[in-house]
Amino acid sequence: MKKIAITLLVSLSLAVATPLSSRAQSVADVIQQLVLDYRKLASLKNILGQMYTGYTVLSKGYGAVKAVAQGNFSLHEAFLDGLYLVSPAVRKYPRLTDIINDQAQLVWEYKSASGNFNRSGKFDPDELAYMMTVYNNLVSQSLKNLDALSLIVTDSQLRMSDAERLTAIDGIYLESHNQLVYLRKFNDQAARISWQRSQGAADKQSVRDVYGITQ
Known part of the structure; x- marks a missing residue:
């Protein structure tokens, strides 16, 4: 009877231990995936930030060039009109x-x-x-x-x-x-x-x- 009881306890402990181990493993995988997703999101956010900065610089640069061009044209036009006088x-x-x-x-x-x-x-x-x-x-x-x-x-x-x-x-x-x-x-x-x-x-x-x- 003692041997039977020990055998049952061992069998029960193995039966209980197996699902807990699998469950722990699943939680770890999820956590690890979340970490990877966060890193990807952070990286994507950084890339988007760089793209926005580049666009802003280009936009300002274009605006500045356009303003200079318009200013030069205005000066040129005023000069040519002045030649009429x-x-x-x-x-x-x-x-x-x-x-x-x-x-x-x-x-x-x-x-x-x-x-x-x-x-x-x-x-x-x-x-x-x-x-x-x-x-x-x-x-x-x-x-x-x-x-x-x-x-x-x-x-x-x-x-x-x-x-x-x-x-x-x-x-x-x-x-x-x-x-x-x-x-x-x-x-x-x-x-x-x-x-x-x-x-x-x-x-x-x-x-x-x-x-x-x-x-």
């Missing part, structure tokens, strides 16, 4: 007066010479027509110079710096002055021809008078 220094440039005076003198001298040559009777119709062609070309070029000058000294017409406007005005002055010089040379040559023809006619008349030629 004619400064007082340009408007008071002495060459402007010189150009206008030369153009006015050109028109006055051509009209005066043209009238004299027509009344002189020393030029035939073809010669007078050629003279008018020269005069008309000079006047046409003169008007183009004044149109170009008007664009340069008028606001909101051309985008040019002061230096560029002054250089352009100098170019117009040189061209207009050369036109006036050419007109004067042309008129001098025509006047010389008229004088020579007058002298020739006078000489012929003198010869007629000497010899009593009436025709």
